[in-house]
């Protein structure tokens with residue numbers, strides 16, 4: 001069966017100056033680009049010039065590229081480091097720019113940490129937040145513990161085990177995104 005390509009952007013969730021998560025986001029993005037089922041684009045919270053005195057949907061038209069990407073999207077990949085077991089404030093501020101645009105779309109998490117748990121705690125902490133956005137979370141996360149040892153200085157991934165892991169992560173995200181797209185297109189809902 002020929003399917004229209006899914007549009008699944010990804011979002012790098014930290015603007016920290018020495019962020020290791022950048023290597024992760026760029027590698028996951030390059031793997032997404034290889035999949036025939038997906039069109040994608042990598043967004044970076046660093047590129048959002050957010051005001052210091054406001055939040056939320058009233059700002060969304062100041063970020064039309066992000067707004068239009070999420071309107072068009074079938075799913076989203078969020079790459080987030082773990083900061084005190086939570087998500088970076090910059091990530092939350094970018095996600096808060098929109099609301100109804102996320103409803104009945106899939107989201108998959110990539111967790112990044114210096115410690116041994118690979119961002120499992122930030123992912124668990126993020127689930128109630130994305131649920132309020134109307135996103136549906138996959139159960140196949142990708143985790144990068146001890147991230148500094150996973151890449152060389154040029155950003156080359158040093159652990160081949162991720163080549164297989166990322167395919168399982170994307171397979172499930174694609175299934176969820178296709179299923180939810182079918183639902184949005186075929187089942188009535190007051191939300192879209």
Ligand SMILES: Cc1cc2nc3c(=O)[nH]c(=O)nc-3n(C[C@H](O)[C@H](O)[C@H](O)COP(=O)(O)O)c2cc1C
Nearest residue numbers: 016018019020021081082083084085112113114115
């Ligand atoms: C404010 C802050 C809090 C952090 N909290 C945790 C933590 O709770 N658990 C952990 O494993 N690493 C923690 N780290 C380390 C990050 O996981 C580490 O910097 C890693 O490289 C991923 O983040 P990065 O993309 O900013 O580099 C923290 C880092 C910062 C800056």
